Amino acid sequence: xxxxxxxxxxxxxxxxxxxxxxxxxxxxxxxxxxxxxxxxxxxxxxxxxxxxxxxxxxxxxxxxxxxxxxxxxxxxxxxxxxxxxxxxxxxxxxxx
Amino acid sequence: xxxxxxxxxxxxxxxxxxxxxxxxxxxxxxxxxxxxxxxxxxxxxxxxxxxxxxxxxxxxxxxxxxxxxxxxxxxxxxxxxxxxxxxxxxxxxxxxxxxxxxxxxxxxxxxxxxxxxxxxxxxxxxxxxxxxxxxxxxxxxxxxxxxxxxxxxxxxxxxxxxxxxxxxxxxxxxxxxxxxxxxxxxxxxxxxxxxxxxxxxxxxxxxxxxxxxxxxxxxxxxxxxxxxxxxxxxxxxxxxxxxxxxxxxxxxxxxxxxxxxxxxxxxxxxxxxxxxxxxxxxxxxxxxxxxxxxxxxxxxxxxxxxxxxxxxxxxxxxxxxxxxxxxxxxxxxxxxxxxxxxxxxxxxxxxxxxxxxxxxxxxxxxxxxxxxxxxxxxxxxxxxxxxxxxxxxxxxxxxxxxxxxxxxxxxxxxxxxxxxxxxxxxxxxxxxxxxxxxxxxxxxxxxxxxxxxxxxxxxxxxxxxxxxxxxxxxxxxxxx
Numbered sequence: 001x002x003x004x005x006x007x008x009x010x011x012x013x014x015x016x017x018x019x020x021x022x023x024x025x026x027x028x029x030x031x032x033x034x035x036x037x038x039x040x041x042x043x044x045x046x047x048x049x050x051x052x053x054x055x056x057x058x059x060x061x062x063x064x065x066x067x068x069x070x071x072x073x074x075x076x077x078x079x080x081x082x083x084x085x086x087x088x089x090x091x092x093x094x095x096x
Numbered sequence: 097x098x099x100x101x102x103x104x105x106x107x108x109x110x111x112x113x114x115x116x117x118x119x120x121x122x123x124x125x126x127x128x129x130x131x132x133x134x135x136x137x138x139x140x141x142x143x144x145x146x147x148x149x150x151x152x153x154x155x156x157x158x159x160x161x162x163x164x165x166x167x168x169x170x171x172x173x174x175x176x177x178x179x180x181x182x183x184x185x186x187x188x189x190x191x192x193x194x195x196x197x198x199x200x201x202x203x204x205x206x207x208x209x210x211x212x213x214x215x216x217x218x219x220x221x222x223x224x225x226x227x228x229x230x231x232x233x234x235x236x237x238x239x240x241x242x243x244x245x246x247x248x249x250x251x252x253x254x255x256x257x258x259x260x261x262x263x264x265x266x267x268x269x270x271x272x273x274x275x276x277x278x279x280x281x282x283x284x285x286x287x288x289x290x291x292x293x294x295x296x297x298x299x300x301x302x303x304x305x306x307x308x309x310x311x312x313x314x315x316x317x318x319x320x321x322x323x324x325x326x327x328x329x330x331x332x333x334x335x336x337x338x339x340x341x342x343x344x345x346x347x348x349x350x351x352x353x354x355x356x357x358x359x360x361x362x363x364x365x366x367x368x369x370x371x372x373x374x375x376x377x378x379x380x381x382x383x384x385x386x387x388x389x390x391x392x393x394x395x396x397x398x399x400x401x402x403x404x405x406x407x408x409x410x411x412x413x414x415x416x417x418x419x420x421x422x423x424x425x426x427x428x429x430x431x432x433x434x435x436x437x438x439x440x441x442x443x444x445x446x447x448x449x450x451x452x453x454x455x456x457x458x459x460x461x462x463x464x465x466x467x468x469x470x471x472x473x474x475x476x477x478x479x480x481x482x483x484x485x486x487x488x489x490x491x492x493x494x495x496x497x498x499x500x501x502x503x504x505x506x507x508x509x510x511x512x513x514x515x516x517x518x519x520x521x522x523x524x525x526x527x528x529x530x531x532x533x534x535x536x537x538x539x540x541x542x543x544x545x546x547x548x549x550x551x552x553x554x555x556x557x558x559x560x561x562x563x564x565x566x567x568x569x570x571x572x573x574x575x576x
Contacts, residue, residue, distance in 0.1 A: 058242060059347075062248050084187065086133050
C-alpha cells in the first residue's frame, strides 16, 4: 500500500488549500479541512500504531473518536486521535 | 466561554441542533459542546462545515405531525448566523457530570504548529442539561478484526463524507446493518469498487420483520430502492453470509466467509475467500450512554431499542433532576426520532423555565410524533440483531477487547470460574479497561455473557462508568 503513487482522494470532492504534513519525517500532501486519518489513508498509510501486548499493527477502525485505535503523535503530543484532528500545514505526525 | 449557562447541550448532532434551534430566541445562555471538529454528528457531518455560524432545520419540518424521514432532515438543514445566546465549543469532551449539574470539560489547545499542548479542563455549571450523545456501531468480533484495513461501516462512510477519501479501491461490505447499502451506493457514486455486499440477515427474516414498520413504509421503500440500485449496478449482494476471518500480515489481504443456516449458524464447507483492500463491517448500533451512566441516570434494557438505554419520562427528563436525554441514547431509531426528541426536550426545558415554547399543544404533538418515530426502533434493531449462538461460537483466539488485547479464551475461562456479571468479568479480565473505556467491547462482552450464562440482562448488570469518561492527559488538569 505504501508505494502507491496515486491516492484515494475522490476527484470531484471539494477541497481546501493544499498543505504539507510531515509524516514520520516525510512530506505528505493534504488539504485543509481533512482529518489526519483521512489524509494518511489517502496516501496508503494504514498502520497507525502498534498494540502493546501482541505487537499487532492497528489502523482506522471506528473513524469517529470512539475506539482510540488511530492514536498517533501530533506535534510532539502523544496519543492524539487521528480521526478527530484536522490536518494543518506543517503538522508533524508520527505513527507507530 | 462562561462559567455558567442556563442550558448546556452535549452533542450537536440532529437532536442537539434541533434542541438548540428550539431554545434559541428565549433570552437564554446556551452552550453546545461537541467532541468533533464540526457540528452535525454522524448523519449530517458532510453538510456541516467548520463555521462560526450555526445550523438550523427548516421550522416547518415538524408541522405536518407525521414521520420525518432522514432525507427530509438532511435536506432541510441550512446554515444561519449564530443566534444570540448560543455558544458552541468543538473538540471538547465532557469528562463528568457532578451534583447540581457541574460539568468538567476538556478543551484542547490548538494543534497547529507551535500551538500544541495537553489542553485544559474547565468547570461549567448548567441550569439544565441536555444529553444528546448519539450512538456508535456494534460488532460481532471475528479473527483478524483488528487488522489495518478492517473498519466499521461508519468509518468508511465518514472518510468519504467528511474528507472525500475512499476507504480503499476495493471494499468488501459485511455485517447486518442498513448502513451496508448506503455505504455501497456511496462508494459506487465516488467511483470506488464494491467487492460484494454480504448481509448476515436472511431475506426471509427481513420479510418477517416488515409488519413492524407500520408508520414507516417510507423507510422500507428507501431500503428497497437502495437494493434495486445495487442490482442495477450489478453489485454482488448475498444474504445469510458472515465474515469468519480476516487474514493478512500487518494489513488485510483476504477475508473468509461462511454461509449461514436459517438459525444463523455457519454451514460447514460453505467457506468462500474474497481479496478486497478493505473490509467494512458492522452489526447495528449501540447508544453512547457512558456520560449519562456516570451522571447517575437510571437505565432500562430493551434489545429492541439497542440494548441499555437512558430511562426518561414523557418530557424526556432522566432520573436525575434537570438532566434531559434526547436522540439515540433513549433508543436507537434514527434521525427522525432524534429530531423530534431534540425539540421535545427543549420544549420541556422551556416550560420548566416558564417560557412559551411554541404553538398551543405543541408539546403534545411532539410526544405523539416521538411515539410514532419510536416504532421504527424495533424493526431497525431486530434487523441488525446477531443470534446469541454467534457470540457463543466465537473462537478462543479471537480478541474481544481490542485495547487490552483480551481474547475470547480468557473471557470463557473467567466466566467458567464464575465471573458472571459485567462488573466482575471486567475486573477479572481487564476487558473494557483500555483506552476506549469499553466502548467497543462492553456491548460485545454483555452479549457473550447472556449467551454463555443464560442470565437475564438484569442479572448480568448494567454498565458502570466513572469520570473521566474520556481519556484526558493529567497535564490538562494542571493547566487549569
